[in-house]
Amino acid sequence: xxxxxxxxxxxxxxxxxxxxxxxxxxxANETLGMIGPNGSGKTTFVNVVTGHVKPASGAVDFDGxxxxxxxxxxxxxxxxxxxxxxxxxFRELTGRENxxxxxxxxxxxxxxxAVVEATEWLRLTHRLDARAGSLTLYEQRRLELLMRxxxxxxxxxxxxxxxxxxxxxxxxxxxxxxxxxARCTIFIIEHTMKVIxxxxxxxIVLLAGEKIADGPPGDILADRRVIENYLGSVDx
Amino acid sequence: MNAGIRWWLPYACFAIAAxxxxxxxxxxxxxxxxxxxxLISVLWATGMNLLYGYTxxxxxxxxxxxxxxxxxxxxxxxxxxxxxPAMLVGSVVAALVGTVxxxxxxxxxxxxxxxxxxxxxxxxxxxxxxxxxxxxxxxxISQIAxxxxxxxxxxxxxxxxxxxxxLAVIGVxxxxxLxxxxxxxxxxxxxxxxxxxxxxxxxxTRQKLAAFFISSLFAGVGGAFYAPYVGFISPRSFDVLxxxxxxxxxxxxxxxxxxxxxxxxxxxxxxxxxxQDYYTIKDVVxxxxxxxxxxxxxxxxxxxxxxxxxxxxxxxxxxxxxxQ
Numbered sequence: 430x431x432x433x434x435x436x437x438x439x440x441x442x443x444x445x446x447x448x449x450x451x452x453x454x455x456x457a458n459e460t461l462g463m464i465g466p467n468g469s470g471k472t473t474f475v476n477v478v479t480g481h482v483k484p485a486s487g488a489v490d491f492d493g494x495x496x497x498x499x500x501x502x503x504x505x506x507x508x509x510x511x512x513x514x515x516x517x518x519f520r521e522l523t524g525r526e527n528x529x530x531x532x533x534x535x536x537x538x539x540x541x542x543a544v545v546e547a548t549e550w551l552r553l554t555h556r557l558d559a560r561a562g563s564l565t566l567y568e569q570r571r572l573e574l575l576m577r578x579x580x581x582x583x584x585x586x587x588x589x590x591x592x593x594x595x596x597x598x599x600x601x602x603x604x605x606x607x608x609x610x611a612r613c614t615i616f617i618i619e620h621t622m623k624v625i626x627x628x629x630x631x632x633i634v635l636l637a638g639e640k641i642a643d644g645p646p647g648d649i650l651a652d653r654r655v656i657e658n659y660l661g662s663v664d665x
Numbered sequence: 666m667n668a669g670i671r672w673w674l675p676y677a678c679f680a681i682a683a684x685x686x687x688x689x690x691x692x693x694x695x696x697x698x699x700x701x702x703x704l705i706s707v708l709w710a711t712g713m714n715l716l717y718g719y720t721x722x723x724x725x726x727x728x729x730x731x732x733x734x735x736x737x738x739x740x741x742x743x744x745x746x747x748x749x750p751a752m753l754v755g756s757v758v759a760a761l762v763g764t765v766x767x768x769x770x771x772x773x774x775x776x777x778x779x780x781x782x783x784x785x786x787x788x789x790x791x792x793x794x795x796x797x798x799x800x801x802x803x804x805x806i807s808q809i810a811x812x813x814x815x816x817x818x819x820x821x822x823x824x825x826x827x828x829x830x831x832l833a834v835i836g837v838x839x840x841x842x843l844x845x846x847x848x849x850x851x852x853x854x855x856x857x858x859x860x861x862x863x864x865x866x867x868x869x870t871r872q873k874l875a876a877f878f879i880s881s882l883f884a885g886v887g888g889a890f891y892a893p894y895v896g897f898i899s900p901r902s903f904d905v906l907x908x909x910x911x912x913x914x915x916x917x918x919x920x921x922x923x924x925x926x927x928x929x930x931x932x933x934x935x936x937x938x939x940x941q942d943y944y945t946i947k948d949v950v951x952x953x954x955x956x957x958x959x960x961x962x963x964x965x966x967x968x969x970x971x972x973x974x975x976x977x978x979x980x981x982x983x984x985x986x987x988x989q
Binding site: 479500501502510513518519520521522526529531533534535536576 | 847850851853854857858860861862863864865866867868869
C-alpha cells in the first residue's frame with residue numbers, strides 16, 4: 430500500500446485551474462520529486478495534501494486514511510509534515526525554543542538523546558541559543574528541517590529546500606537531504622532539475638496544473654515533452 | 666531544588682509586597698483604597714497579558730467582560746445569593762461570554778480583530794445602559810453591600826485589601842505556570858506565526874479559545890470583586906476607556922513578560938486617583954503615555970530593559986550571509 434495517494438485532484442482559484450485531475454502515489458522510503466516551472470501548481474499540490482487548500486474535487490489518502498475532512502494541524506499530527514518555499518521559523522524565539530515548540534506538539538517525539546544527535550547532525554548545536562531570525566538562511570533551513578525531524582514524521586514534504594541558497598550551500602544541502610532519506614520518507618519540490626536528479630527515485634512533472642510525466646529521473650530527462658516544455662526553456 | 670527556589674523567589678517577593686502595601690497603608694483609608702484598586706488592575710492586566718502578550722490578540726472588550734461578571738454577581742446577590750457562589754457564577758459566565766466573543770479572532774487577524782472587539786465592547790456598554798431593569802441604566806447600582814464572610818461578618822477594610830492582594834498573587838502565579846507549560850508554548854507559537862504553528866500540529870482554534878476563556882476568567886473575577894469594593898458600578902465603570910487603560914498597563918509595562926503588566930498596573934492604576942484634583946490634565950497624561958509607549962517603548966518598560974541586556978555574541982554571526 431502506498432504512503433500517499435492522490436486521486437483526480439483538481440483545484441480552481443476562481444476561473445483559474447491550478448491543478449487538473451492529478452493522480453499520484455508515493456511509497457514509504459521512496460523519494461519522490463515534483464518539478465515544474467513557476468506557477469505549474471507544485472506548491473498548490475502540497476497545500477492540498479497538507480490541508481491548507483480544499484480541492485474542488487478528488488481525494489487524498491495518507492497512510493490509508495482519507496484526509497478530506499482533516500484540518501492542517503490534524504494532518505501534521507498524523508505524521509505528514511511540510512516546509513515552506515520561503516523559510517519559516519519562529520524568528521523571535523531561539524533555536525532551542527523553536528525545537529521545544531515542535532516537541533510539545535509531536536505525537537511520538539524523538540527522545541532527548543536523539544534530539545541532541547539530530548541537532549549535531551544538522552550542525553546547529555552551537556546556534557541553539559541565538560534568535561532564529563538572526564541565523565543565516567542556510568541555518569534557518571536546517572532548523573526548519575530539525576523542527577520537523579523531532580516530530581518523527583512519516584512523510585516530509587519539502588517545498589524548494591535549496592531556494593535562496595548559494596551554490597556551495599546547495600551542494601551541502603543536497604548531501605544533508607541524501608542523509609535525511611534514512612530518517613524519513615521525503616517528497617521534494619524543485620523547479621530545477623539539478624537537485625531532483627541527485628535525490629529523487631521518481632519524478633513527477635507538472636505543467637500548468639497537469640501531470641505530464643511520472644517516472645525515474647533518467648527517463649524523465651529523455652522525455653521529449655518534458656524537454657520541449659520545460660528543460661529546453663529553463664535549465665538542465 | 667535550587668532552581669525551584671529561584672523560580673519561586675520573585676513570586677514570593679511579590680506576594681509579600683502585595684500583602685504589605687495594604688497593611689502599611691491601612692492607616693489612610695483613601696490610599697489603602699487606591700492600593701486595592703491597583704491590585705484589581707494587576708489582576709486584570711495579568712489576565713489581558715495572556716491574550717495580548719502571549720497569544721498576540723488585542724481584545725478591547727476586556728472591561729465589558731469584567732462588567733458582565735460585576736453586574737451578574739451584584740444581581741445574584743440582590744436576588745438573595747451569597748456573594749461567593751454569585752462571584753463564581755458571574756466569573757464563569759463572563760469567561761464563557763469572553764470565549765464566544767473570541768470567536769472572531771479565528772478569522773480576523775491583528776488589528777482587524779481589535780477593531781471588531783472594540784465594536785463588541787461598545788455594544789456591551791450600550792447593553793448595560795439599555796437593560797435598565799437589570800442594570801439600572803446610566804444611573805448605575807450604588808451602595809453594593811460588601812461580601813459576607815462565612816461567619817456572617819462583612820468583608821471590609823484591610824481584610825478586603827488582603828483578599829485582593831491574594832487574588833493578584835494567585836493571578837500572577839497562574840499566568841507564570843501557564844506560560845511555562847506546553848499550553849504557554851503553543852500560545853507563543855500562535856503569536857509568532859499562526860500558520861507555522863498549525864503546520865507543526867497545534868490546534869490553533871482550541872488554544873485561542875482556551876486563552877480567551879482563562880483571560881476572561883481573570884476579567885470576571887476582577888469584576889466580581891470590583892463591584893462591592895467600590896460599592897458602585899455603572900456602564901462607565903466598564904466602558905471602552907477602561908479596556909484601553911488595561912491595555913495601556915500591559916503595553917506600558919511590557920507585554921509578553923510576567924512582570925511587565927504588573928509593573929504597568931502598579932505605575933498607572935494609581936494615576937487617576939492621585940490626579941483627581943487635576944481632572945483636565947488626567948486625560949492628557951494618559952494620551953501622552955499612550956503615544957510615548959508606542960513610539961519609544963514598543964516592547965514596554967520590562968521588554969525595553971530586556972533588550973538592553975547584551976546577548977551573548979554568537980561566534981558564527983561574523984560569517985558572511987550567504988549570497989541570495
